[in-house]
Amino acid sequence: MDAVLRAGAIYLALMVLFKISGRRSLGELTSFDFVLLMVIGEATQQALLGDDFSVTNAILVIVTLMVIDIGLSLVKRRSKRLAKLIDGGPTIIVENGAFLRHRMHEARVQEDDILEAARIEQGFERVEQIKYAILERNGKISIIPA
Amino acid sequence: MSLLEQEMQDRVHPVAEDLTLQRKVWRFQRVGWYVLTAVVILTLLGLFSRGPLSSLETVSEQGDLTVQYERFHRAGGTNPMIVQATGQPGKEITLSISKPMLDGFSIESIQPQPVRSVGSPQGLSLTFPTDKNGHVTLFISWRSDGIGLFKSQISVVGGGHIPLTQFIYP
Structure with missing residues (x-):
């Protein structure tokens, strides 16, 4: 159960944080941005997996992230307004x-x-x-x- | 119409804009930066464990028990606690830790080791020998297992007690 909760919480937190930092943040990736992105990944990793390093847990977390991502893209196709809210506009x-x-x-x-x-x-x-x-x-x- | 208003009008060519929404997004970002800065400052102050807001030293009413501990914890993390108790010189002293504390935390290490430890539904009773002044100092490393608010107490059997309110972040 907590694999799903962890993945969901991290997905939501990252989405809000990257929304705050704005689309310029990682759009033009300099080498430093790339390093920063990797460090963010490292910091996230522990919270995603907890102290369970099993293959099952890793797969559950990945599956959850994918389900949320695909689900969100489906919802975005249905609702233009939500799509604009999440992705912004030009x-x-x-x-x-x-x-x-x-x-x-x-x-x-x-x-x-x-x-x-x-x-x-x-x-x-x-x-x-x-x-x-x-x-x-x-x-x-x-x-x-x- | 002012220049600013004119500039902030929606264009339809070459792309259809929704500047009302975009400006809301920009405002959200502005507010967000302040919130993030506030989070950093609060972290430095110890709202998320270890800092002036979190670290605490409490003395019991009778003055025979002192506990240094953290008010805020994070799930999976470890934090130290120092317990100083005073009893009869050369005699044993028994400290009891109430059950809520053991629900939220587990003891990762405890120094010195108690000569006797008894578990009961109410919690844990640990007995230690005192030095020639009747003091005993206990170093405990707690690992946070639970999530949420835990109200517990540490007491000297036949002496004072200290109520502890601790919060564990997920």
């Missing part, structure tokens, strides 16, 4: 070559982040060359040329 942060600064501030995106994405994706030098920059649900910035 946000436009550059419009017709102009930064939308309030939105950028709220979403914790900087000019440099957008210009970097513009260089990598399109080879642009200036913000005027961008028609739209969109902060996507997964934290990546997509660029639509003018």
Whole structure:
């Protein structure tokens, strides 16, 4: 029984925590972010398994996590609103070559982040060359040329 | 319409936005950061065991029993407890630990070992020899097994008692 409870509690806690830290947190994974992600995994591991290191327990925990994940994706397909609440929606942060600064501030995106994405994706030098920059649900910035 | 309001209007092209919801999410994040910071500070203060809010030293009314313990515990963790009792010099002293304590915790180690230990439905009675001043100091390492609130007491048989209220986090 406690394998299911542990997995459920951890799933919920991680979902809320990552919601708080925002989509920029792990969207653009630097090597340090990667290390941080692994450390989070290490910290979670003990709580997930408790002091039961049996194969059965490990499988039960994995199965529970998968059931929750699949279940949630099914519910999200049914309810658009819940999907938006959990995954968020895309946000436009550059419009017709102009930064939308309030939105950028709220979403914790900087000019440099957008210009970097513009260089990598399109080879642009200036913000005027961008028609739209969109902060996507997964934290990546997509660029639509003018 | 102000510039800010204009900027915060929903766009439908190239993507359909729901900024009302997005702003709620942003607000939730702002509040969340404060909550997380508060959690860190409270942890440093000892709300989740080990810290000024948690560590406690209590003396019984008669002054013959002192217990240092933690108010907050975490399931599976171990925490020390130091019990100092005073009895008759050179004679034995019996301490009793009530059952709720043994429901929530198990003794991982106890130093010195009691010369006699008797279990009953009410709990555990441990007998120790005292030194020439009549003191005995007991070091117990408790491992938290249960979850929730445990109200128990430690007492000297024929002497004072100390009520303990302890909470074990899951």
